[in-house]
Amino acid sequence: MSIRPVLAVMLMVAASLPARALPAIESWVSADGARVLYVHAPEIPMVDVELVFDAGAARDGERDGLARMVNGLLEEGADGLDADTIARGFEDLGAVTGFSSQRDMASVSLRSLSAEDKLAPATALLARLVARPDFPATAVERVRNQMQSALMQTRQSPGELANRAFYETLYPDHPYGAHPGGTETSLEGITQDALKAFHERYYVAANAVVAVVGDIGRADAETLVEELLGGLARGERAPRPEGPGAAAGTTLLIEYPAEHVHLLMGQRGMRRGDPDYFPLYLGNHILGGSGLVSRLSKAVREERGLSYSVSSGFIPMRGEGPFKVSLQTKAANAGEAMAVVDEVLAGFVAAGPDEDELEAAKDNIVNGFPLRVDSNAKIGGYLAMMGFYDLPLDYLETFTARVEQVTAEEVREVFARRVDPEAFVRVLAGDLDDAQRQALGVVVHDGE
């Protein structure tokens, strides 16, 4: 294979360079207003490109599932090409594509060999998909059915059912409340016109971020980005998702025939770029974000053997993302597990971390930092995230210094100010007996 000799040369060059601690990020704005972040990584002859639109489920409007359906249909027919032709087009080049759509981001990604005869046609094909999807009627029906099938799968997964109810309850009348996969009814109501209109509004250059990492020089990367976005209108960036506050202090039960109870509890958390990000991040790391050494894991799993997995986390989003504690436990232990979590939370919110814990957490985060950026895939993920959420270009460079600056008092203060377990939304999915229902004061949730 002709690639081999090139590989050998690249390997030798790579071996002679010092290992890099941080990628050098460059950034520019495309001709039509897309923000571009780029890292030159010549060691492996491949290129990763991710194109992220602010076109996730937060933009669904009255039609839950619309954003995901649009995203899923891009590869099902575009610019006169059918799904088979598109699939062959990428796979004949050895290229790999990815499509995903969550609440904030709708993403389209490409991994290709960097050789010109592979990368150029793969990019050209992707550009056609993104700019000119056809939404053919047969494909629309097929993808609708696949999404219905995915909903059925959700309905046999108690963890996913709990998650869904958690978002619904925490975000009433807010774009984050709806399930990105839609509902049985909403999916039925999505028309070809709605798909086209959504695409026209949100798949536009000014609403896009492009991340490029790999064996490609800056000038070629600029050309690639213009090729990729060439067919898109400039358009406008979508506004920040907003909505009224949550109903507080509810405990819901989703009746589900399982041995386990899945438990989720939490509240609204923060946006990306929140001024309290670092103390909240560090505090959560100690509370439930650091695996087996976290306070929650020690109390629930290590000391009592109540759960295989227990964790907490903030999910910073463009709008206010949630703070969430989750665990699973045997149905009979649900009350005990929730009480233990509450006790740990109350203690942490009242007193904050002690100095030793804080130092240990800082050591963990600072010493482990190089692992976060040790592959092109991880670097690309950071670029997309930084671009999408308007984080400063020195975000990675200053990350460990910002962590080091946090004090125990700061953590205590922000947790006391911003985390209120009394007001948590709590969701249990499982098979609880009457005594437990009464003890926990649950309201049976009428899921669809």
Added chain:
Amino acid sequence: MRTARPLIYLLLTALLALPWHAVKAAAVTEFVLDNGLKVLVKEDHRAPVAVSQLWYKVGASYEHGGITGLSHMLEHMMFKGTERYGPGEFSRLLAEAGASDNAFTGRDYTAYYQKLGVDKLELAFRLEADRMRGLLLEPGEFLKERDVVAEERRLRTEDRPNSRLYEQFMAAAYVAGPYGHPVIGWMNDIQNYTVEDLAAWYERWYAPDNAVLVVAGDVEPAAVRTLAEKHFGAIPAAGTAPPKPRREPAQTGPRRIEMTIPARLPYLVMGYKTPNIQSAGEEWEPYALTVLAAILDGGSSARLQRELVRGTEVAASASADYSLYQRLPGLFTLSGIPADGVPVTQLETALEGVVERLRREPVSEEELERVKTQVVAEDVFQRDSVFYQALRLGMLETVGLDWRRDEAFVEAVRAVTAEQVRTVARRYLVPDALTVARLDPQPMDGQAMTAQTPPSRTQQENARVH
């Protein structure tokens, strides 16, 4: 993070089933310590990080009835303290070093790893060498951890209809061979482990001459050697005897099972007994089977997506799976969820039709060429993950293959012909070697959910052999 630990064995199975991930041999250094510990070093100087993986040749396929899942339970206990570092100390030291550490258990191996800054590598060696001998197995810790493992099984198996079907499928496919029981173990076996079971298992398998240490990243082989000798060098060899062969008797006709459990969606798994790289009659066979799996499921243009998901729309999803690197012969599997309103039997007929066509006519040159292009590209792509490169080396060694075998992978796949693909389909994808399992969903709502019978028992009763 460690709470995700045993997820990895599931992911691993999926990853390793992917046909095209060869390791570049150029930068691998091998040496063996006097006590028999084999060390492989893979240099990758892109970032100042390293991964250390210690692989033991023991896993679920080494277990017999009554102690199924014991290797996985021992993996959990390995984080529960040694004579030198008490419970929690191991995790605390690594956490401070910023390491991401975890472990995974498979059918043929149990592996422990740390990903960390390259300047912290010695800590990983010190702790890993320490727990190769001198594990505490403290009874109180053991009882709590046994509950955690039972919780894990509830989470991963009991509450997931498709996982339950797959478990029953494997149990039906194997009568005597040890691939028939789940890696996590049967629930009743888990609940009856004793400390003595674990102590014996640990004594028997955890020794330098039954292990392989793989280090990858921004390291120099000579420095790794010095460190390995310092920390592992003094541990005596144990002269570990390999497990008994436990060959599966030849299958002489199709087997079918059906599970009637509460679920929303039907699910189908079909598997044919196939040889792997160690048991193949002819050296090219496993590579031809690898290509065959990719012809069916190597992307969106492959046959299952093109014909069953898009073309006839009988499947909501469908996949094919084959792993050439295993200690014992495994299965070539086809699985899927029928499209809405399509009976599961129709999906089964469609999948049989796909197999029948592979037996009848050679695959097209275009399809073959596409698979080979993908293999070459994936061979480059996988170099982005230092962890995966190390994984590949350790996995080959622990299933009984020299890691250099993987060097030949891309070329061997590229040499496969359309006629060879048809030949393996004719030889191995035959009804006599087939096991089929179907999930027939029962209502989930109403009184069904408050049944007093524990689902694990219901499952046994309702899995019936036709």
